[in-house]
Amino acid sequence: MKCVGCDGQASSPLPFHYEWEARRFVLCHCPRCGMISLDPQPTSAEIAAFYTEEYFASGLHGLDRLGTDYESAADTGIAAAVRFLEREVLAAHSHPHSLFEIGAAMGHLLAAGESLGLVCGGIEISPEAAARARDKFGLALEGGRFEDLDLSPHRQRWDVIYAGDVLEHLQDPAAAVVKVIDMLAPGGVFVVRLPSSFDLLSSRLAIRVLPVLGRTMRLPDKPYHLHEFTHRSALYFFRRHFDEVAVVSSLIPPWKLNLKSGSAAYRIKNALHWVNLPVTYVAKRCGDRLVVRAKTPCSKRAVDI
Numbered sequence: 001m002k003c004v005g006c007d008g009q010a011s012s013p014l015p016f017h018y019e020w021e022a023r024r025f026v027l028c029h030c031p032r033c034g035m036i037s038l039d040p041q042p043t044s045a046e047i048a049a050f051y052t053e054e055y056f057a058s059g060l061h062g063l064d065r066l067g068t069d070y071e072s073a074a075d076t077g078i079a080a081a082v083r084f085l086e087r088e089v090l091a092a093h094s095h096p097h098s099l100f101e102i103g104a105a106m107g108h109l110l111a112a113g114e115s116l117g118l119v120c121g122g123i124e125i126s127p128e129a130a131a132r133a134r135d136k137f138g139l140a141l142e143g144g145r146f147e148d149l150d151l152s153p154h155r156q157r158w159d160v161i162y163a164g165d166v167l168e169h170l171q172d173p174a175a176a177v178v179k180v181i182d183m184l185a186p187g188g189v190f191v192v193r194l195p196s197s198f199d200l201l202s203s204r205l206a207i208r209v210l211p212v213l214g215r216t217m218r219l220p221d222k223p224y225h226l227h228e229f230t231h232r233s234a235l236y237f238f239r240r241h242f243d244e245v246a247v248v249s250s251l252i253p254p255w256k257l258n259l260k261s262g263s264a265a266y267r268i269k270n271a272l273h274w275v276n277l278p279v280t281y282v283a284k285r286c287g288d289r290l291v292v293r294a295k296t297p298c299s300k301r302a303v304d305i
């Protein structure tokens with residue numbers, strides 16, 4: 001399988017896998033760029049079946065383990081969404097006027113953007129979520145896959161394009177970045193949030209210990225993440241497309257973890273998370289979240305020159 005991070009051919013299995021519909025999906029690691037990808041990749045039909053209405057109504061994404069649902073949690077967090085947008089997303093651009101979100105869910109971040117006076121647009125794979133966002137906020141939100149988005153009304157239109165927890169779900173994240181570059185206005189910025197669970201101390205330990213014990217670990221959830229980024233692989237990946245790339249690691253505090261299993265392994269993971277906290281705070285590495293800010297696409301710079 002060709003690596004989506006570096007086009008390399010060599011990869012080695014990690015001791016982690018998903019199981020879904022009697023199929024096993026093994027996480028494999030590229031030694032050259034650090035990208036981790038499922039082998040085999042789920043088919044397009046399987047991926048479409050992942051994102052039913054249930055995606056936002058249950059499990060990690062629906063937040064039901066916290067006794068609430070995604071929508072009501074987001075509704076109460078509009079002020080937080082405005083702060084997040086200003087600090088984490090818009091600050092990457094000197095004078096943003098427009099914002100496009102890939103994977104806009106029920107539109108709360110774009111609604112926050114409109115409240116700040118931005119021209120907003122977006123796309124969301126779940127047609128139910130997109131319809132809800134259009135009804136609720138009157139947003140120009142399309143339902144469907146970003147891969148299928150018609151580029152013609154979007155070329156060089158957007159100052160800031162944001163994708164939170166999206167790229168790892170795409171079959172070809174590199175193709176998505178090429179599309180984003182086409183959509184960015186001159187001076188535009190691509191801001192990306194990614195999970196980076198395999199940067200964690202607990203994951204690094206498990207990668208070394210599980211093979212010694214002759215074990216592999218089945219991960220809960222459906223195999224939503226076709227690829228897993230780390231700090232290293234994110235830098236490698238985005239520097240192939242942009243000249244200016246900043247990648248910042250952070251850690252979800254242990255008291256906010258949304259663990260999906262009460263097993264001994266997850267209790268160890270939770271305990272190690274407390275050790276991880278000061279490490280990430282001091283070293284700015286080994287976190288479980290990444291924010292990438294990428295500007296000056298390589299191809300556009302070449303054209304400018």
Ligand SMILES: [Zn+2]
Pocket residue numbers: 003004005006007008030031032033034035
């Ligand atoms: Zn690679």
